[in-house]
Amino acid sequence: MEIGEILQRHGFGFKKKYGQNFLTDGNLLRAIVSDAGVGEDTVVLEIGAGAGALTRALAERAKRVLSFEIDRTLRPVLAETLAGCENAEIVFRDFSRCDLAALEKELGEYVVVANLPYYITTPVVMRFVEEAQNCRGITVMVQEEVAERFAAQAGSPAYGAVTAAIARRGTCEITRKVPRTMFVPRPNVDSAVVRILFEEDRLPVKDPAKYRAVVRAAFVSRRKTLENNLMQAFGLSRVQARAVLAEEGVPEGARGETLTPEQFASLADRLSELLP
Numbered sequence: 588m589e590i591g592e593i594l595q596r597h598g599f600g601f602k603k604k605y606g607q608n609f610l611t612d613g614n615l616l617r618a619i620v621s622d623a624g625v626g627e628d629t630v631v632l633e634i635g636a637g638a639g640a641l642t643r644a645l646a647e648r649a650k651r652v653l654s655f656e657i658d659r660t661l662r663p664v665l666a667e668t669l670a671g672c673e674n675a676e677i678v679f680r681d682f683s684r685c686d687l688a689a690l691e692k693e694l695g696e697y698v699v700v701a702n703l704p705y706y707i708t709t710p711v712v713m714r715f716v717e718e719a720q721n722c723r724g725i726t727v728m729v730q731e732e733v734a735e736r737f738a739a740q741a742g743s744p745a746y747g748a749v750t751a752a753i754a755r756r757g758t759c760e761i762t763r764k765v766p767r768t769m770f771v772p773r774p775n776v777d778s779a780v781v782r783i784l785f786e787e788d789r790l791p792v793k794d795p796a797k798y799r800a801v802v803r804a805a806f807v808s809r810r811k812t813l814e815n816n817l818m819q820a821f822g823l824s825r826v827q828a829r830a831v832l833a834e835e836g837v838p839e840g841a842r843g844e845t846l847t848p849e850q851f852a853s854l855a856d857r858l859s860e861l862l863p
């Protein structure tokens with residue numbers, strides 16, 4: 588049975604405010620599951636079950652799928668589309684309000700796989716990057732522009748605070764581009780699947796909060812030099828800021844966007860010593 592038909596039969600109306608753009612193409616769904624490296628031992632956390640097309644494709648390969656869905660009107664639809672999927676469970680709740688630490692205790696090691704609602708893409712990904720302990724990877728469909736920001740190289744126009752935050756926890760790459768025509772209803776932009784693989788001690792820093800603060804300072808005003816941004820953010824004198832950057836081998840007048848995540852980590856550690 589076609590998903591469109593099932594939705595229609597249940598009188599379902601798409602809600603723009605929840606970013607409801609559903610996938611239906613079986614090949615694409617299986618490709619996302621494969622990009623995510625899901626296998627028979629994998630526990631998957633999905634955000635936004637929608638009509639359950641991705642949930643079902645995941646459940647066919649995974650050990651367990653736990654999926655959040657904010658829209659309760661999808662309950663009868665999901666009961667039908669996920670009939671017989673014993674290893675898939677839907678929680679009808681706003682994921683942004685869930686207690687991630689408690690959820691992680693229940694899940695053990697897991698990966699996140701989702702076709703994310705566009706209006707919460709960055710906060711959701713940042714939440715895992717900053718707070719998750721048991722997450723091994725995130726494979727998500729996001730707007731193409733956002734995917735490019737996540738996976739950007741230092742010095743490129745798309746490189747920013749989010750890129751550097753992700754790079755502290757893992758590697759990030761775009762696995763496939765997905766045209767807008769693959770979604771129902773069709774959005775105004777193209778999308779891409781992006782995969783973040785978490786690595787233990789990928790960029791160890793003395794104090795993750797200091798790393799965050801350095802990165803924030805570096806990008807707060809892109810037109811200013813890193814020296815000026817550091818002075819303002821950390822209350823350093825010009826002499827101090829210049830000395831710190833010289834010790835890190837950063838050329839005078841450099842802007843934050845030219846530093847690699849490794850350089851931010853080293854700079855954050857130096858500032859942790861200077862300003863404990």
Ligand code: SAM
Pocket residue numbers: 605606607608609610611634635636637638639640641642655656657658680681682683701702703704705707
């Ligand atoms: N996974 C489905 C698919 O690929 O066809 C649906 C993807 S659709 C882009 C995003 C889904 O996330 C929608 O069903 C929407 O209702 C749900 N959603 C939006 N905000 C949410 C939130 N805060 N918590 C949980 N689900 C949410």
